[in-house]
Amino acid sequence: VFLGLFAAPMVNADLVIDVQGVAQPTPVAIVPFGQDGSAALPVDITKVIVDDLRRSGRFDPIGEDKMLQKPTDGADVDFQDWSFVGVEAVVVGNVEQTGNDQYTLQFQLFDVFGRRQLVGYRMPRVTRATMRGAAHRVADMIYEKLTGIKGVFGTRVAYVTAKQQGDGRLYSLIVSDQDGYNEHTIMESRDPIMSPAWSPDSRQLAYVSFEGSRSSIWVQTLRTGNRFRVSAEPGINGAPSFSPDGRKLVVTLGGVDGNLDIFVLDINSKRKTRLTRHRAIDTEGSWSPDGRYIYFTSDRSGGPQVYRVPSAGGTPERVTFEGSYNARPRLSPDGNKLAMVHNDRGNYRIAVMDLEHRDLLVLSTGRQDESPSFAPNSDILIYATRQGRNGVLETVSADGLIRQKLAPRVGGDVREPVWSPFPRF
Numbered sequence: 001v002f003l004g005l006f007a008a009p010m011v012n013a014d015l016v017i018d019v020q021g022v023a024q025p026t027p028v029a030i031v032p033f034g035q036d037g038s039a040a041l042p043v044d045i046t047k048v049i050v051d052d053l054r055r056s057g058r059f060d061p062i063g064e065d066k067m068l069q070k071p072t073d074g075a076d077v078d079f080q081d082w083s084f085v086g087v088e089a090v091v092v093g094n095v096e097q098t099g100n101d102q103y104t105l106q107f108q109l110f111d112v113f114g115r116r117q118l119v120g121y122r123m124p125r126v127t128r129a130t131m132r133g134a135a136h137r138v139a140d141m142i143y144e145k146l147t148g149i150k151g152v153f154g155t156r157v158a159y160v161t162a163k164q165q166g167d168g169r170l171y172s173l174i175v176s177d178q179d180g181y182n183e184h185t186i187m188e189s190r191d192p193i194m195s196p197a198w199s200p201d202s203r204q205l206a207y208v209s210f211e212g213s214r215s216s217i218w219v220q221t222l223r224t225g226n227r228f229r230v231s232a233e234p235g236i237n238g239a240p241s242f243s244p245d246g247r248k249l250v251v252t253l254g255g256v257d258g259n260l261d262i263f264v265l266d267i268n269s270k271r272k273t274r275l276t277r278h279r280a281i282d283t284e285g286s287w288s289p290d291g292r293y294i295y296f297t298s299d300r301s302g303g304p305q306v307y308r309v310p311s312a313g314g315t316p317e318r319v320t321f322e323g324s325y326n327a328r329p330r331l332s333p334d335g336n337k338l339a340m341v342h343n344d345r346g347n348y349r350i351a352v353m354d355l356e357h358r359d360l361l362v363l364s365t366g367r368q369d370e371s372p373s374f375a376p377n378s379d380i381l382i383y384a385t386r387q388g389r390n391g392v393l394e395t396v397s398a399d400g401l402i403r404q405k406l407a408p409r410v411g412g413d414v415r416e417p418v419w420s421p422f423p424r425f
Contacts, residue, residue: 025060026146028053029082029090032064033107034072037097043131045095045105045138051179052139052153057402059146062087074108074117082112089118089146093138101127105134109142118145132181150377152178156420157382158186158196158205159393162413165190173207175222178375178419180406186220187227194416195239199246202420206230206240206249217251219267230267236260241286243311250275250285250294250311262296264311275309276316284328287311288335295319295329295338306340320353322360328371332378333421337398339372339381350383352398363400373418382406382417393417 030053032046053059064070068081072094082090093107103126109119119141126134133154140151155178162169173187173196187193191210198205199219206219215237220227231237235255242249247267254260262276262285276282280300287294293308300307301318304327309316320326325343332339335355342351342362350364350372366385373382375395382395391413393406406414 025054025058026089027060027062027087028146029067029085029087030061031067031070031072031090031092033092034094035096036094037103039097041095041103041131042128043135045093045131045135048132048135049091049139049142052136052151053143055179055404056143056151057397057404058143074110074120077110079110079112079115082110088112089142091138091142095126098124103127103131105131105138107138109145132177136177136179149379150422152375152377152380152419152422154178154423155376156202156423157393157417158198158420159417160193160196160207160415162192162415173205175205184222186222186225196416196418197241197249198418198420199242200244200421201246202423204246206242208238208240217249217265219249230270231265231272239284240265243287244289244291250287250296252283252285262294262309264294273313275311275313278316282307286330288331289333290335295331297327297329306338320360326351330372330374332374332398333376334378337374337378339374341370341372350381350396352381361400363396363398364394364403366394369394371416371418375419376422380419382419384415384417391415 030046030050050061054061066085069078071077071092074092090110090112091107096104098104104124105126106122108117111118123134136153139153143151156175157178158175160173162171168190171189171193172185173193174185176183189211194208196205196207204219204221208215209218216232217230217237217240218227219230231251233253237253239252240249249265251263251265252260253263260281260283262282264273278300280298282296282298285294285296294311295306295308297304298307303324305318306320306326306329307316307318323343326340328341330339338353338355340351341348344362347367348369349362350369351360351362353360369383369385371384379398380395382393384391385394393414395404
C-alpha cells in the first residue's frame, strides 16, 4: 500500500511557525498604525502585518527602534530618512473608529528608491470580528505589489490531529487561519478522520470518517456544522477531492476484493461514475483546475506512479517516469505544476514537476514527507513531515528557497494538511 494511504493521522494544534528561508529577504518598514479613537483596538494591526510579511520569508521588517520617523500619513513620509536606514519600501496607515463597532482602516505603500506611492487603500466598515482579517488583506496587497505574487495571508488551512485519550485516541479535524490563529475544531471522533478536502468556495470540507468501524465520506458545511454522508460503499471509501465547480467529488472506492478504483461522485444525486477498471490499485485522485482531467496514483506499471484520465472517461495515461515511486498527485491552482510524494534515494520527499517541461524538483528534506497541498497562489506548498517522534507541518516555496516549520506548542502529531482556496469577499 502506498506511503500515507489511509494512514491514521495524529494530534495537537496551536501552531508555532519557524521560518527557515535561504533567500535574502527584502528590508521594509511597517510604521506603527495611527489610531483615531479612545478605545484600545482589539487587534494589533501593525503586528499582524509585520508577522505576515516576516513569516513569508521574502521580507525583513525593521524594528521600530530603527525608524527615524513614525508618520501615519503619506504626506509626512521623508524618503531620505528611510533611504538612510536601508529599507526598500515603507507602509504607513491609520485606524479610525467611526461607530460603536465600526472602524475605517487605511494604508499607503511607498517605494523608497522611486520616491512614489505604490498602493493607497481604504477599508470602511471593519469590525472587531473582521479586524484581523482586514490586517491580513493589507499584508496580501503589500505582498502582491512588491512580489507580483498574490498573498495568501487571508487563507486558511485544514488538518487532522489525534491525541491520546484514555485507552484510545481522539481524532479532530481542525481549521485555522494560515498563521495558526482562529483555530476551530470542525469534527471530533474516537474513530480516525482523514483526507480533508476544501470545496472551491471554502465553505465546505469533505473528509473520510471511520465512525461505526467502517469508512465513509462526508461533506460538512463549516458555518453551520451541518454534514451529510455521500458514500458508504462496502470496503474502502477514501480520498475525496472536489471538482472545480464544487458539484462532484473524485473518490477511491473498493477494497472488498483487494482492488481500488477511481470514481466520480455527483454530490447531489449520489450517482457514481467509474473511471478506472484495472486490477491494480488506483487511488488518491485530484482534479486539474480546468476540470478536464483527474490525476491519480496507480501501481499498474509495477510501482506507484502518477497517471491521468479524462474526467468524462477515457484511457489513463502515465505522467511520471522519474524514479520508482511517485504518489499523492496534487495540481497547482494555475495548472502549471504537479506536486507529489517522490522517492529520493530512499527518502520520501515532496517534489514538483513542471508540466510543460516535465522537470522534477525535489523541495523537501525529510525522510517521510507526505500530503502535499498547494496554496491558492501556486507559489507555496504545505505538507506533513516528521520531527523526531512527532508529526509537524512544513511549508516550502515552489522554488525550494523558503521553508517554514509549523510545530505544535504541545507535543503530538499533526497530519494531512490542505490549504484553502482564496476567500470570496
